Amino acid sequence: MKAKVAAPREVTPGERRVAVVPATAKKLVALGVEVLVEAGAGASSYFPDDEYTSAGARLVASPGELFAEADVVVKVQPPTLDEAECLRAGQAVVGFMEPALHLEQVVRMRDRGVSAFALELLPRITRAQSMDALTSQASIAGYRAALAAASALGRFFPMLTTPTGTIRPAKVLVLGAGVAGLQAIATCRRLGAMVEAYDVRPAASEQVESLGAKFLSLGVDASAAGGYARPLTPEERVLEAALVSDHVAAADAVITTAALPGRKAPVLVTAAMVERMRPGSVVVDLAAEGGGNCELTTPGEVIVHHDVVVLGPVNVPSELPINASETYARNVLDFLGLLLADGELAPRWDDEVVAATVLTRDGAVLHEPTRALLEQSTTERETGGRGPSGTDAPTTTSREATP
Helix, strand or coil: CCCEEEECCCCCCCCCCCCCCHHHHHHHHHCCCEEEEECCCCHHHCCCHHHHHHCCCEEECCHHHHHHHCCEEECCCCCCHHHHHHCCCCCEEEECCCHHHCHHHHHHHHHCCCEEEEHHHCCCCHHHHHHCHHHHHHHHHHHHHHHHHHHHCCCCCCCEEECCEEECCCEEEEECCCHHHHHHHHHHHHCCCEEEEECCCCCHHHHHHHCCCEEECCCCCCECHHHCECCCCHHHHHHHHHHHHHHHHHCCEEEECCCCCCCCCCCCECHHHHHCCCCCCEEEECCHHHCCCECCCCCCCEEEECCEEEECCCCHHHHCHHHHHHHHHHHHHHHHCCCEECCEECCCCCCHHHHHHEEEECCEECCHHHHHHHHHHHHHHHHCCECCCCCECCCCCCCCCCC
8 A cells, every 4th residue: 555655834933844845755756655745834945835736745734634644754843742642553753853852752652652763863874874864954054154154243254355455354263073064164165264163073174174274173082983072071171161262262253063962062162252252253053952052142042242243043954944955855755765665664674774763663762862861751750850869860861963
């Protein structure tokens, strides 16, 4: 029987992306899959309903009807509690799940027997690159951060020669040379700025320098498995602050990108550092949703401190909804290739990519860090916030993102 893949309209405030675009709908139909799209699902990303119907998709008027029919639900944002309640046993849902921040939804999907796949848990292996939604969306965020910095800065980015003299180029400091950081570096360089970049992984130096930026080294290797970075020790944090402080003070714009999925972002830029920056300088904090890399960051807001503008943008990829949706939808399409066979839902449970991304299945939570968080949460409720021996309950560490 032909599987039904359904894309609902995203209901999270500010979310403008959609998990299926007309081009990927057409490819899914060619694979023998029936594609259902909630009416208006692509409107915020400028994909009108008639483009979906032309691609062979069927429009569904209401989310209730869509969830009832679907075999696989594909989303961008984690299911809301109401959406999780609409899911049923044997149904699959694919998207970003952010389980550490949405434990109640995880429990509801577990109890309803849903197979939930979290794209942020994809292993960093070559064959999974085309499915890597974190990378595709981080690249967009880095690009937008560079434009935001250039827009908010009270001076030009490039060097300009004018009748009244030469205007020096702006100096930009990028903290974190992961995907977002490298795209920010590349974009700032294209705009003509002088760029420095810092990362705790020495291996990042080659990529930074290939983009024409100067790499700042702490002299410490904090690389971890899969291209991620381990947390610094307290002693290393002191060394980091000493290195970063003077470079922040000298920068016209600082872009920070060190985000840790499910954990609070590390503070890299203190209020004291910001106060040393020149008036009119800018800080763009891409880790705002995780608490911010800058001590002064307020998620979703712009503040001015000592005449320095501090931006805390959230859900940055949604600011480029067309390309963000296109790239994300392609990631989803390639991942669905592991869940579908001959047009039917038949997940390859022994595949390493599927095994790494499955969050819930058959009434159980299979992702170990999430299971540990649920156990910790249960213990805290039973002991009034104290661990089983009367001590504070421990914090569970989840996988770190490349800064």
